[in-house]
Amino acid sequence: MPFEIAEIKSYLPAFGNELLAEIAAAGSIMEVPEGKEILREGQYIKTVPIVLLGLVKVFTRTEEKELLLYYIGSAQSCIMSFSAGLTNSPSRIFAITEEPTTLLLLPAAKLNKWIKQYPALNELFYQQYNLRYTEMLNTINSLLFERMDHRLHNYPQEKSKLKGEKILNLRHKEIAAELGTAREVITRVLKKLEQEGKIRHRPGGIEII
Amino acid sequence: MPFEIAEIKSYLPAFGNELLAEIAAAGSIMEVPEGKEILREGQYIKTVPIVLLGLVKVFTRTEEKELLLYYIGSAQSCIMSFSAGLTNSPSRIFAITEEPTTLLLLPAAKLNKWIKQYPALNELFYQQYNLRYTEMLNTINSLLFERMDHRLHNYPQEKSKLKGEKILNLRHKEIAAELGTAREVITRVLKKLEQEGKIRHRPGGIEII
DNA sequence: CTGAACAGGTGACCATAGTCACCGCATTTC
């Protein structure tokens, strides 16, 4: 898909003109609808995506269970693709769009050269590694130190911030997947949280108090 | 502590002479005995360590519980210090030497300049981020998908590889801390594993079968 | 209009692992 350099620059203002010209020549833009899997386990990476607009969620999973690792928002990138692309190894996670998303795709083959040449790009990936490292640490801590009710109480607050909505319309099944547990557990704990007055059921979803 | 450029080069052969000269001028070497805490939560970082020789383990913890995240071995670095040093934010983890360890300390203030200037250093940190990302993902997966007996069976195998010893002499309490559980649980599960013939008690420690 | 599919609610049960309260044994310290 052809695109304007100016458009990319509006999302990634730190990128210099020379880098943008290279990206325009070798990269591409992809529009992805909501709920589409854009990366799966075992997949080898040819292009590394940067999210320009939208929201992508990143999961780890086995046959029976899955767990949300983090969200990739606007002007953020996918470290797993980057790392898998550079080292030519398969992905260990899967990623799915949570909103309609516009991706900027960078060819993995050029990245090694680009990150050496353009500090702005280098910095972006360092920032992303930092961010994901922190988020994974948070995930580990919450898995290890917190009980379900606590995790379930924090979860919609995070999500609410991320999506800018006060009332969240979520399937119990989806929450269960993101927290790595079962649907019945969510129903049960949600009821308990409502009794404790921490959450309220509303037409259209759940409100956090 | 003064030191020889040649000595550092023997541990980090990818580093060029110019970088080594800068490190010799601004960095320092520190010898740390076994069992010493070298980084704690909340601490701000002035120097980023690279392990030349020895073994450092990195933990997350609360008052009641802790969990091993990963080991930092020879020619590896501590991403948490690096990230905390660059962004001037406090450490979220703590690190302790498991063996007598020689550290090369790089001043955080110079790092930002150095990583732009010396691709070898830049590459080292990318590699480390990749490595830790993978290890944290493994940790998450094992916390989420595996039961204690499985985790406790894998654990000494990893450790055995890392330390090059076939028979491991470990306190149950130490194993418990690394796996984020209680001492009694380790005793119990270890007994079960021995009954299943997966492990054997030996004078001097535990042998994995 | 009807039936399938899906969301969610619920009770009963169970397995895992965390907790508590002890013991015995060996080693170190005074």
Place this chain on the structure above:
DNA sequence: GAAATGCGGTGACTATGGTCACCTGTTCAG
């Protein structure tokens, strides 16, 4: 030699959350 300390072992109990079976209500396609 006595006391203190640390390690490991153990039985009993409990809490958390995962599983199963089943039910109700809603929506939507045919």
